[in-house]
Amino acid sequence: MTVHRKLLINGEDVAALSGRTTEDVNPYTGEVYATVAAAGVEDVTRAVDAAEGAFEAWAATSPFARRRVLLAAADLLDSRAKEAAEVMAGEAGGTVPWAFFNVALAANILREAAAGTTAPRGEVLSAQEDGVLGLAVRRPVGVVAAFAPWNAPLILGIRAVAAPIAVGNTVVVKASEDAPIACALFLADLLREAGLPGGVLNVLTNAREDAAEIAEALIADPRVRAVNFTGSTGIGRIIGIHAARHIKPAVLELGGKNAIIVLDDADVDYAVDAAVFGVFMNAGQICMSGDRILVHQSIAEEFTAKFTAKVAALPAGDPSDPSTVIGPLVSVGAARRVADLVTDAVAKGATILTGGGEPQGAVHPATVLGGVTKDADIHHGEAFGPVCVIATFADDDEAVALANDTDHGLTCGILTENGTHGLAVADRIHTGIVHVNDQSVADEPQAPFGGTKSSGYGRFGGRWGLEAFTTTRWVTLATKHAHYPF
Template identity: 60%
Template sequence: MSNLTRGLLIGGKEVPSSNNATTDDVSPWTGEVFAKVAAATPADVTAAVNAAAKAFPAWAAMLPYERRKIFLRAADIMEAKAEHAVATMAAEVGGARPWAAFNVELCIEILREAAAAVTQPRGQVLQTQMPGVSSYAKKVPYGVIAAISPWNAPFILGIRAIAIPLAVGNTVVMKPSEDAPISCGLLLADVLMEAGLPAGALNVITNDIKDAGEIVETLIADPRVRLVNFTGSTHVGRIIGTTAAKYLKPAILELGGKNPLVVLKDADIDYAVKTAVFGSFMNSGQICMSTDRVIVVREVADKFTKAFTEAVKSLPSGDPSDPATFVGPVVNKRAAQRVSALLKDAIDKGATVLTGTGEIEGDEQTLIRPVVLTDVTKEMEVYYGEIFGPATVIHVVDNVDEAVDLANDTEYGLTGGVISENMTEALAVANRIETGIIHVNDQGIADEPMAPFGGVKSTGYGRFGGDAGVDAFTVTRWVTVQETGRLPQYQ
């Protein structure tokens, strides 16, 4: 796979960039060039929007059953390519097998959910005071949608960015992350094209990271692009949201998280430990839903902390292609340096290290073995900053009120969990935590394509998934029909 070369997908054809530029897609574990992809120019962006705009009328008018068949076929094709997809994700972004396999499985289910959305009822019959008039509201596609997707869950977040928008009749110009142009963009497009998606309905533009600002600005500024959906960091999301607002474009932004897992005194500690390990270290903590903070009430803190630390110490780390590996490398050297610096700041300011060092390892300097900190204070950057790496913090609190206050002491509000066998108390605590998603007796990494997904506060706005996702990618049109031929009274 290291000899892979890919162009842009525009109007159903794979083409080079207009200036023939390419950029390297580098494996974080081996340091080898996984693929060379075309580096788009602003002219290529315009060409992609041209193709999407041209394809829109016919795609929106396609009979629902025909459109539905495409998504069902795509799900079957993705299922057949599962092993190839898992290997691609391991090589391209360092995704360990459990995470890569989950990505593929959920991608398949999102495609099937998109097929169901095609024939889902969309509209309302409205009351009216006008005699002889039928009045109704219907959901119609926007037109061309810009989809900007991240690298960390490439199959899940890549397909989520395009499947429902396409299913409800929009066409899409997709810009996948520079760190995952294959997994998060071109591979998914290949699957949909093989399933029969018409030329131009989905267009994929890849780019050099140095050109990202210009490429995104060109895409959002095009007047034919009617809506922007972006998943990524809060820092970049603010730029995307500001740019969209400048051009009066609605945006759906799914951004960062500082997700808590609250362990109450009635928790099953063995279960809580397993839950916290999964939530904190799946995909090396590089998930917007990762558990950054484990908040434990004092009555069970010692027992939990000891068992959790021992469990984390035993996690297999290293080569993402090894089926036994749970914690693989982070996505690139920049990410490793950022996470290591965040942890060093905490350690230098007095945080206690229960396991791990925060030091960068591996030939490519992208591996950080799992770290657990405690005694973290507000003066340390890790207290408020999103870790997005293989580390978490244990906070010990005296009571439930302190646990809730700490869980809410963040600019973010994506997801979280509460662990307790006392369901009354667990639900009461869950209802007080300020997040768009909350799970009782589970950690924050839970995702189903039929459920509304999104956060509050600086985690962004808008929702993917379920009815909310269909609503997000359609616009409501009011329609009336004068059945009796009544003339308007103007005298």
């Protein structure tokens, strides 16, 4: 049965003013999973109207009341894990384990945001003048424009809105065209049921061909005071340009070209297990996925044999089957793009160690490449699919040089049984995140999350995420009359 959804504006499900809708396709079956309203620029204005109208009351709502809503939404999300998994499979081909991971982390992001509602919001300053009390007070910015992606829809959809709402902002979220229900409407339903007042969270869905116009109109609205975006570096550059043009702060969490480094003192079997997870979870469609496995030459032969054997045995196919590891990519076109990367690499000298071949619809085989040359497209470009490159290094200096040889700087995993060795290497890696004796994929709601270089700027998570959606106001209170020169 096809699902039908409207926009969410001011707490109500409403059709687009034009009456247009757009299709949401199941990438595994190719069938229409849902139809959703196709917003126009006029609907952007309606959504911002609602958010602006709700802001003063929500900002004045007690932190304890905001916390109750967020905690209730977290419990509701936990209770609907099976429904969430069905939506993720239907919209974006998410496997069952990936969906349950999304539910658990998204619920904890809500709980962390709830805890942040009563966190300290300022400092007492040392004033220059005698008898003056100086304060630095953090206040909500107002209306926040949020962009929710499809690949980890529950995690990143909640991350886009939880911290802004927790500190008293209102939000207009533009949903991904590839998972508009999972990344926005489903989550908004939970928050509405948990007691979130109308207008605090508004959801826009749109046809793919209208995406650029909708995004630009949302950022350009003068009542929008901050922007957050998670997605590709290419689109992130456009979002950043729009935000800068209108002098609005932005948090941008963009793509990665992440390395998993296997040092000579690693436990090989553990390193294999870690690297397979870090590369192939969600078919490699995670910004933190390990595109590159860098292995010390002394253990490269053993590691590569065990790694490729494990990859070759990964179950692939139907995302609704709990045993599936390699589900479909988000679209047939995405699978074709990955296949073209592999073909290009082989044409330029690479060797397929396992996998390769033609995708079956949106399902691309788990693939490992060796001998990739610098002129191959996959050498610098983000794969964002079930494919990785293995390369070797002779010493730490070479490992660091290889890991840093990218315009991106999101995350890195360093596998070693020697913590001090791992930390010494980690200190030289140019990423916003690094994990010693673990792979590259990890996210915790209380930790600062974000990258450097072309992986973006600003931080989600913990107090850093709360601060990103507040502004600092200097307030003074004179306890005695001042003297003026005239």
